[in-house]
Amino acid sequence: MKVAAVIPAAGQGVRMGTNVPKQFLTLCGKPILQHTLEAFERCGVVNEVVLAVPASDLDMVRELAESVSTKIKNVVVGGKQRQDSVCNGFHALDADTDIVVVHDGVRPFIQPEHIEASIAAARVDGAAIVAIPVSDTIKKVNKEQFVEGIVDRNGLWRMQTPQTFRYALLKEAYENAAADGYYGTDEGSLIERLGRPLKIITGSELNIKITRSEDLALGEKIAELLLEG
Ligand SMILES: Nc1ccn([C@@H]2O[C@H](COP(=O)(O)OP(=O)(O)OP(=O)(O)O)[C@@H](O)[C@H]2O)c(=O)n1
Numbered sequence: 001m002k003v004a005a006v007i008p009a010a011g012q013g014v015r016m017g018t019n020v021p022k023q024f025l026t027l028c029g030k031p032i033l034q035h036t037l038e039a040f041e042r043c044g045v046v047n048e049v050v051l052a053v054p055a056s057d058l059d060m061v062r063e064l065a066e067s068v069s070t071k072i073k074n075v076v077v078g079g080k081q082r083q084d085s086v087c088n089g090f091h092a093l094d095a096d097t098d099i100v101v102v103h104d105g106v107r108p109f110i111q112p113e114h115i116e117a118s119i120a121a122a123r124v125d126g127a128a129i130v131a132i133p134v135s136d137t138i139k140k141v142n143k144e145q146f147v148e149g150i151v152d153r154n155g156l157w158r159m160q161t162p163q164t165f166r167y168a169l170l171k172e173a174y175e176n177a178a179a180d181g182y183y184g185t186d187e188g189s190l191i192e193r194l195g196r197p198l199k200i201i202t203g204s205e206l207n208i209k210i211t212r213s214e215d216l217a218l219g220e221k222i223a224e225l226l227l228e229g
């Protein structure tokens with residue numbers, strides 16, 4: 001079985017507000033993207049890794065990636081939106097790939113067992129997403145920041161990555177989305193449009209997406225916690 005990971009890391013990091021895109025910021029002494037690559041290096045089931053990065057960082061990332069990972073198949077230029085970047089990475093894969101694991105470059109605390117669980121589920125069900133159940137009260141809030149109403153949280157889960165698919169299914173999902181000009185915030189939404197099942201794997205609260213500046217301090221603590229464990 002050939003398993004490939006596509007890691008989108010071509011975002012601007014607007015919400016982080018730094019000049020350097022957040023995937024290259026230092027967390028516990030190394031770039032965030034390096035932590036992510038090391039997690040995939042530790043995951044024995046993944047055979048190869050494709051990265052999508054900003055055009056201006058292609059050479060720098062290729063050097064970094066090849067120094068920490070033995071699995072780099074290609075480093076490609078990302079696109080305008082996250083979906084474009086993942087799609088560019090997908091097109092760098094061989095057609096005999098069985099399973100594709102999509103994982104945000106800025107989720108550095110993914111544990112190999114969650115990657116493996118998503119792969120095992122995708123083999124059976126075609127598509128699997130790592131997610132966690134919502135544990136707060138959820139309300140709909142308007143632009144003026146007044147509550148419009150409560151949302152029943154029963155059955156609500158927060159989607160993370162990895163999002164893992166059989167190659168042929170993801171290919172069909174991209175073709176379908178491209179034909180309709182559809183953009184989603186995750187790959188799972190492209191599968192939903194096809195009406196295919198999506199299995200949910202329970203993940204971890206520690207698998208945060210580094211999005212805003214406060215996530216950097218939180219990330220340092222999570223890294224300490226994982227090192228202790
Ligand atoms: N055009 C894009 C946009 C995002 N990403 C990647 O998708 C992941 C999750 O996206 P997000 O957290 O939204 O990152 P940014 O788009 O960089 O953040 P922002 O929306 O704050 O600009 C990140 O690894 C990011 O680099 C990408 O590869 N290409």
Ligand SMILES: C[C@](O)(CO)[C@H](O)COP(=O)(O)O
Pocket residue numbers: 082104158159160161185186187209
């Ligand atoms: C794919 C994702 O990580 C699932 O939670 C998320 O949607 C990506 O973040 P973005 O802010 O929508 O780019």
